[in-house]
Amino acid sequence: MVTRLRLLDDAAWVSVNDRREVGASEVWPVAGGFCSCAVAWVVAEAFVDVGVDGRRVEARARGHCVECGAAGTTPWVAVGRVTDAGFEPTTGLRRSRQRSPVSGRRGDS
Numbered sequence: 665m666v667t668r669l670r671l672l673d674d675a676a677w678v679s680v681n682d683r684r685e686v687g688a689s690e691v692w693p694v695a696g697g698f699c700s701c702a703v704a705w706v707v708a709e710a711f712v713d714v715g716v717d718g719r720r721v722e723a724r725a726r727g728h729c730v731e732c733g734a735a736g737t738t739p740w741v742a743v744g745r746v747t748d749a750g751f752e753p754t755t756g757l758r759r760s761r762q763r764s765p766v767s768g769r770r771g772d773s
């Protein structure tokens with residue numbers, strides 16, 4: 665299986681097999697090294713590089729940490745994987761910028 669990766673729209677999107685799958689402006693957890701935070705929550709502004717390692721799709725992005733404001737380029741971060749069914753984004757990337765309480769409670773009283 666061949667995985668085609670491209671950056672589109674001034675590197676705002678990662679295209680996997682000609683579909684826009686991962687967009688900038690998402691918030692990614694980056695462990696260690698990006699800034700002085702234990703885990704940096706980085707708002708991606710643009711992708712710098714994208715690659716595939718087996719089935720795992722990884723990207724590096726330019727962005728800044730929402731906690732301390734440090735800016736820079738992330739190390740390689742897994743953004744998803746390619747399965748037989750298609751691309752599967754890594755879960756946990758899309759943290760809301762607000763510290764909102766757990767959503768998903770159904771049935772308001």
Ligand SMILES: [Zn+2]
Pocket residue numbers: 699700701704705729730731732733734
């Ligand atoms: Zn930080």
